[in-house]
Amino acid sequence: MEFSLKIENLCAYFGEKKILDSITFDIPSKAVTAIVGPSGCGKSTFIRTINRMNDRFENFRASGKIILDGENILSKGYPLESLRMRVGMVFQRPNPFPKSIYENVAFGLKIHGIKNKKVLDETVYSSLKAAAVYEQVKDDLSLNAYKLSGGQQQRLCIARALAVKPEVILLDEPTSAIDPIATKQIEEVLERLSKDYTIVIVTHNIQQAARIADYIAFFYLGKLIEFGKAEKILTSPKEKLTNDYLTGVYS
Amino acid sequence: MRKINAVDTILWSSGWISNVIIIAIIFFLFYNWMPLFRMVSPIEFFFGTKWYPTVVPPLYGTLPLLVATIEISLFSLILTFPISLVVTIFMTFVAPKKIRYLLKVFLEFFSSIPSVVLGLIGLSILSSYLQNVFNLDTGLNIFNASLMLTFLTIPMAASMMEDFIVSFPIEQVEGAQALGATNMEILWKVMIPGLKGPFASIAMLSMGRIFGETMIVLMVAGNAAIFPLSVFDPAKPLSATIAAEMGETAVGTSHFYALFGIGAIIFFITLVINIIGEWVRIRYEREMRRS
Known part of the structure; x- marks a missing residue:
């Protein structure tokens, strides 16, 4: 099995508060890994550390290693811009820019200096198709993204992340702000994308993890309790905490 | 029937009193302006190119x-x-956090400088400097007045811009960061395009502030009612004209009515600027509201 990211002894702090405690596991490439656990267990902090989104908080600090392609992305000199090109992210609430659909998807390419109209066009179309939103918006790509429904906006955000050709896509509870039908569409998109991309999704919804995850990591109070193949975790967890969570003892 | 209590009455009456006062001001302006047109034609008043109120006729x-x-x-x-x-x-x-705080304090401090002090600086320091450097007949001119008005307006404009940038939706900033955008790319490609509306309304508000400002232009614009061609010409703006001439004008003369006419012109232009500013702001807010 191949691994995209190797997490070694990762600890994270906000001020004095330890949010993540010695997380160590490898994230398999070209598969969906779901991060589950009760709220406040550090799931979001964990994936936001992978693309160093937490750097903007002055009191945030992380130790340990996250190895991408043999390099520790947590090291000081690691270039953030190229990290974020390789590790894309989709957020909890759809956050398109108040620009046209086309401009939204082309944004990442344009800031990385791609100006060729043909390349831009092709990437925009293929990204929209991969995110299964092309059919609904193809008639007018100049439409302001705010005019789209929540589910369409979220798929547009997936397309926007795909356009810069990342290897890993991080999703932070991407369906928590949208309706069940749109959720199903996004889950289908993610399953298809997992053939070509490494997908890490945070979810508080066990059913969702059961539907789409190949691997599940269970977090509790900042610690990784259990990691393994999805079926195994769901049917015969080794740890009592995992079992309690799955059976709804706490949520 | 609804019960009317004391608070309702106070709110209701203060709202109406302010409306009535505005209407009274407009009426007062017109009342003291209209008699002018018995002596001077509106075309001459609005489009005449010579302001010589003390010659005969x-x-x-x-x-x-x-x-x-x-x-x-x-x-x-x-x-x-x-x-x-x-x-x-x-x-x-750019600035580190400590300096940012100092700068903000400095801006607030700067905005509290009375305009007469800025006028004094323009009059005593900048004017002689301009006169020597550009070899002009007088350093009291449009350039000097504009510069001093700029100093007056920057604190207000900058502090409003800062408010909008600091409160810019963090989701959009993160969205751009997650695509590998640098701070400057986020600023130019996400924030500034997204803040077109607020920035337009800041421009309008600054314009309103500049337009009605009297003290500075009275002191440093040169006070010469000639048709200004270059920015180094002296000039006499509307507000300065009223301030300079009202004191020596007898009530009920054509000059008196003409100065009220100037007041009315300032009033209407400022009103239009403010209405445009409001309109831009409302349109922006409607655009930003997600359906």
């Missing part, structure tokens, strides 16, 4: 005053806007 052409006001205001706005933007960018993106 007096000439009340307000066009050179209006042109002076517009020139000074536009020139000042052209200076204010980019400088404020640079100050804001420095404060929010």
Whole structure:
């Protein structure tokens, strides 16, 4: 099995508060890994550390290693811009820019200096198709993204992340702000994308993890309790905490 | 029937009193202006190019005053806007946190300098400097007035811009960061396009502030009612004309009525500027509201 990211002894702090405690596991490439656990267990902090989104908080600090392609992305000199090109992210609430659909998807390419109209066009179309939103918006790509429904906006955000050709896509509870039908569409998109991309999704919804995850990591109070193949975790967890969570003892 | 309590009454009456006062002001302006047109034709008043209120017969052409006001205001706005933007960018993106705080305090402090002090600086320091450097007949001119008005307006404009940039939706900033955008790319490609509406309304509000400002232009614009051609010409803007001449004008004379006419012109132009500013703001808010 191949691994995209190797997490070694990762600890994270906000001020004095330890949010993540010695997380160590490898994230398999070209598969969906779901991060589950009760709220406040550090799931979001964990994936936001992978693309160093937490750097903007002055009191945030992380130790340990996250190895991408043999390099520790947590090291000081690691270039953030190229990290974020390789590790894309989709957020909890759809956050398109108040620009046209086309401009939204082309944004990442344009800031990385791609100006060729043909390349831009092709990437925009293929990204929209991969995110299964092309059919609904193809008639007018100049439409302001705010005019789209929540589910369409979220798929547009997936397309926007795909356009810069990342290897890993991080999703932070991407369906928590949208309706069940749109959720199903996004889950289908993610399953298809997992053939070509490494997908890490945070979810508080066990059913969702059961539907789409190949691997599940269970977090509790900042610690990784259990990691393994999805079926195994769901049917015969080794740890009592995992079992309690799955059976709804706490949520 | 609804019960009316004391608070309701106070709110209701203060709302209506302010409306009534505004209407009274408009009425007062017109009441003291209209008699002018018994002596001078409106065409001469609005489009006449000579303002000589003390010659016989007096000439009340307000066009050179209006042109002076517009020139000074536009020139000042052209200076204010980019400088404020640079100050804001420095404060929010470049300066370390401690210096940012100091700068903010400094800006607040700067905005509390009375305009008469700025006028004094323009009059005593900048004017002789301009006169020598550019070899002019007088350092009291449109350029000097615009510069001083710019100093007056920057604190307000910069502090409003800073508010908008600091409160810019964090989701959009993160969305751009997650695509590998640098701070400067986020600023130019996400924030500034997204803040077109607020920035337009900041421009309008600054314009309103500059337009009605009297003390500075009275002191440093040169006080010469000629048709200003270059920015180094002295001029006499609308507001300065009233301030300079009202004191020596007898009530009920044509000059007196003409000065009220100038007041009415300032009032209406400021009103239009403010309405446009409001309209831009409302349109932006509607655009930003997600359906």
